[in-house]
Amino acid sequence: MCSYKKYQQLALGILIALIQGISQASGYIDVLDLPASPSQLAASSPLSGMARAGDRLIAVGQRGHILYSDDSGKHWQQAAVPVSADLIAVNFPSALQGWAVGNDGVVLHSDDAGVTWHKQLDGRQIGELLVKHYSALASAEPGNEQWPTWVAEGQRLTEQGADKPLLDVWFANDRQGFVVGVFNLILRTEDGGRSWTPLQDRTDNPQGLHLNAIASSGDALYIAGEQGLLLKWDETGQRFAAVPTPYQGSFFGVVGQPGEVVVYGLRGNVLRSTDGGRNWTKLESDQPVSITAGLIDDHGNYRLFTQGGQMLVSQGASARLTLAQQTGTAPVTGAIRAADGTLVLAGSRGVRTLSAVKTSNP
Template structure:
């Protein structure tokens, strides 16, 4: 057995040495500069988000994979993507214009409904953006103690390099949008991503908690994050203001419709508000698995999906939720043009039955 282990170790060492030699010979290429590799398995590889671009479906995932479908998810094509960084979320405010975000602070833009993408921003630039923006404010307001702190945060990001993930993106239209990420990382654009403005000073988050999701419910724009963080855009104050909640665990998403909003997160927790976030009521889900994705379907019903593979159905006004089986963990969901629910996760793309499953 000892001889076998020694041979195995020698073989492993040889493989590692060969891999190192190949890497040295070819030279290291940063994932931010390495285009995503074409793969016939891209649609069945781990995917993290899915959205509608008109009637087209577009999904993003690991290693820069982006796939799209023009037949409600029956067949998928792989998009041309200039990076190999893992991608986490996407937003299409119109049928042709879309944005995707991911690890290493990457922001991608598509002008052809997700068939091809180009990079607008990455983590190598974000620190400098903060330094320049807050440095200018510090010069204009030398007595404001907030600005030097935010300049220092930008300098820290510059020193650490491009390793800060962007976790979600939301665009109101083809010009106005936000990206959010770890450690209160939030940027806003008003020109379709040609330039970005840091918004840390306009977000009530003094502890620097992660911002996991940003979404509009029709009558409000919300941010969900760790340790009970919920924020809502205040037009009057021109900032994201804090909302008190009865739950201090992490939230992974927000969804809703005019007059109603749900926030969901760890251990099956779902909160409901009918007064635009001023007060929240916990809903009984009967689950302990974290809720990782949600969608409001064409009939107005809520569908919430867990990391454990369950689906929750919210009927009527959303006052109650009931369970339904779902075979695999889900990280994103959308309703296709033909009415089917399309979900993505660790097993790639799946289409759920047309008929609402019963618990």
């Protein structure tokens, strides 16, 4: 009898699954409205960005997957996420409060160290935000010709729908932060994401180039973008001002520490400045492969990761990047240093770790 009951339960489960599948197939559900599905393979699925929430590690990736680890990346649990849109970047300014961004203009927020998330914004609202914000400025300054241009941009975004990715996020604290994305898309919040203000008019980016990354170095805040675009926040002028660089290809990231900043990007190009971006030194290597992630290890060395998975290390003031030995390589899109010094990497094959012993010095 027990076996028969189990058979009945199994048959009922299969029937329910078929009914649910037919129901979903009969009506399209937008990824912005469809919660991420639990998956035992999430930790080995494509992941893009990483962050530290205190001692906890957070990783984000495709289909709305967000994972967290409390043992330096050895084991991972999947968070509850209200969307299935691909996620690209994540940032935690404190141990509890964090934000993640990705495709379709989605902005997610967690206030419990990444265990659960809720949506604060998506691409269906961004165009309307631009229209409302710049229409108000146009009414206040009817002679200013730039405001109607930005109103038209908001109308265009609204008509095109929620297809514009946000590529990175950075928060100074639990209230003040920025999100950046394609075609000069940039928004600021002063209240933890409850409201957002467009800042398209406050960037030195007349071509509307993609804003690929935003990060701080010491007390300076930078945005890296296409075609050699590098912007630095000017607190006095309340805008992101252009910083000239000797490279005109795309930058994919910024990493730094007090007194210096490093930007990296296409074809292995890496530049370092020790004077706030006035002068730059190229860090040479024998790897002409795009740099897609970077961090500073517990010895103060820069560790940069290529699209092919190689790890390059710059020690001290050296202008040379050294190829570090690894037992295996895989494409890297995100990297973070765990509390115990372990390096944890995210990429197309999920997450993997490099022990603190192996990476302490090349």
